[in-house]
Amino acid sequence: MSPVLAGVLQLLALVAALGLSYRPLGDHMARVYSSERHLRPEKWIYRAIGARPDTGMRWPAYLRGVLAFSAVSVLFLYLLQRAQGSLPGSLGFVSIDPDQAFNTAASFVANTNWQSYAGEQAMGHVVQTGGLAVQNFVSAAVGMAVAVALVRGFARTRTGELGNFWADLVRGVVRILLPISVVGALVLVACGAIQNFSGIHEVGQFTGGTRQWNGGAVASQEVIKELGTNGGGYFNANSAHPFENPNGLSNLFEIYLILVIPFALTRTFGRMVGSLRQGYAILGTMAVIWLGFTALMMWTEFAHKGTAFELAGGAMEGKETRFGIAGSSLFAVATTLTSTGAVNSFHSSYTGFGGGLTLLGMQLGEIAPGGVGSGLYGMLVMAVIAVFIAGLMVGRTPEYLGKKIGTREIKLAACYLLVTPALVLGFTAVALALPTPPHSMTNSGAHGFSEILYAYTSGANNNGSAFAGLDADTPWFNTTIGLAMLLGRFLPMVFVLALAGALAEQRPVPVTAGTLRTEKPLFAGLLVGTIAIITGLTYFPALALGPLAEGLAA
Numbered sequence: 131m132s133p134v135l136a137g138v139l140q141l142l143a144l145v146a147a148l149g150l151s152y153r154p155l156g157d158h159m160a161r162v163y164s165s166e167r168h169l170r171p172e173k174w175i176y177r178a179i180g181a182r183p184d185t186g187m188r189w190p191a192y193l194r195g196v197l198a199f200s201a202v203s204v205l206f207l208y209l210l211q212r213a214q215g216s217l218p219g220s221l222g223f224v225s226i227d228p229d230q231a232f233n234t235a236a237s238f239v240a241n242t243n244w245q246s247y248a249g250e251q252a253m254g255h256v257v258q259t260g261g262l263a264v265q266n267f268v269s270a271a272v273g274m275a276v277a278v279a280l281v282r283g284f285a286r287t288r289t290g291e292l293g294n295f296w297a298d299l300v301r302g303v304v305r306i307l308l309p310i311s312v313v314g315a316l317v318l319v320a321c322g323a324i325q326n327f328s329g330i331h332e333v334g335q336f337t338g339g340t341r342q343w344n345g346g347a348v349a350s351q352e353v354i355k356e357l358g359t360n361g362g363g364y365f366n367a368n369s370a371h372p373f374e375n376p377n378g379l380s381n382l383f384e385i386y387l388i389l390v391i392p393f394a395l396t397r398t399f400g401r402m403v404g405s406l407r408q409g410y411a412i413l414g415t416m417a418v419i420w421l422g423f424t425a426l427m428m429w430t431e432f433a434h435k436g437t438a439f440e441l442a443g444g445a446m447e448g449k450e451t452r453f454g455i456a457g458s459s460l461f462a463v464a465t466t467l468t469s470t471g472a473v474n475s476f477h478s479s480y481t482g483f484g485g486g487l488t489l490l491g492m493q494l495g496e497i498a499p500g501g502v503g504s505g506l507y508g509m510l511v512m513a514v515i516a517v518f519i520a521g522l523m524v525g526r527t528p529e530y531l532g533k534k535i536g537t538r539e540i541k542l543a544a545c546y547l548l549v550t551p552a553l554v555l556g557f558t559a560v561a562l563a564l565p566t567p568p569h570s571m572t573n574s575g576a577h578g579f580s581e582i583l584y585a586y587t588s589g590a591n592n593n594g595s596a597f598a599g600l601d602a603d604t605p606w607f608n609t610t611i612g613l614a615m616l617l618g619r620f621l622p623m624v625f626v627l628a629l630a631g632a633l634a635e636q637r638p639v640p641v642t643a644g645t646l647r648t649e650k651p652l653f654a655g656l657l658v659g660t661i662a663i664i665t666g667l668t669y670f671p672a673l674a675l676g677p678l679a680e681g682l683a684a
Contacts, residue, residue, distance in 0.1 A: 156397025448479025471594025
């Protein structure tokens, strides 16, 4: 079987699995966030944290809950890392340095999971399982809660209440993420991923001598890092490591985990606003972009010319032979079009255009399908912008889902769109202007520029993947990327929740002959065009200096 045909079959199997999961999972999540009943374990959690889950929250109160919980999480994870040397189960590892502890705490709480350390050489069992794995669950649940709050803003009228953050947070973990993770961990163990709490031991090597390896609760952390679109890895090689991702079947299953909740949330959205066709329009937009990126990535990695490439069947540098070009390309597109950041190959070793696609996927805002929660609310903000542009073109008041998009709403949407580019381009410019940060670049020229641009793009977009050519474990990068991750995660949430509050207060607008039908393919096409134009105008100059220059010179 040719590698190209194998890639097509993998893609078809993935689409089929996602299609079978779409309806039951989407409907289940809609029931979870619409239910008025609390499970007994949830009641125990509410009592423990002193929450009143039946109390409705307006957007400022909902935002205070998000920020307060996240701030406490950053502090807890920071202190846990600083105290690692004194904790049991530390495997003899010392406490993490202050700048790296801050960077890691910000990273995992912000659902970014950027790592400037080698996990198997720095983190013991307590920090990995009691700190990082826990944040993989709750940071994902925070993103889902904010997305649901925005959906309620569209669904509700003449009220400022968006639900209860604590109830949404707990339900997301207990009823959605935990059950799927238990089953998923069993699948990964069956595929060969490890799950233990063993210490450090010597392992023989083919080249002679031995190497030290430690075990860990890898399968359980691997499943939630993918399912929650977190990223990171128990080992430095991430999902290229055989303990995390043993074979082609586990690789395809992990890609499925990355995509299943973000895609299914579009049905949850349609169910909660009372129009499944609206959800299908958003799904169609996401699917077109994702399939387009997947096809382009496979083409550029398979078709790259040169004797060595032709003998290997394509550009195999930096890719695992267990997965090949198809499995690596599928994973790379899935992880950069969502906020996952897990990698099973090194994006720095991709062709110039292939590396550019991973960058562009993040710069779109990771909305196709995006992270759990963040992809949906990012796409809905884009839909608000698209409706506004359409209203300007035909001279009518823009409306979306029965809500007028006025001055207040479009200002909030515009602020949402401006935050991430300002962080990415601003930090990249400062890093290149200063004398010290460029010393961390492995390469010079266009590829070296791409390394730094990728780092801040990954951080500010809460992706977490790296170009694998930048030494980011320095005080400068640990601090600035940490700030980019926190600002890139929580500033957009401020504008999303404010937008949700403004929409929930409105009265519904009746549908007329002049109303733009946002459930039609025409609107989906307009939405794709709006995303392409906004991203192109924002990032094209930077991309031209990096991956485009490198690709054209190849």
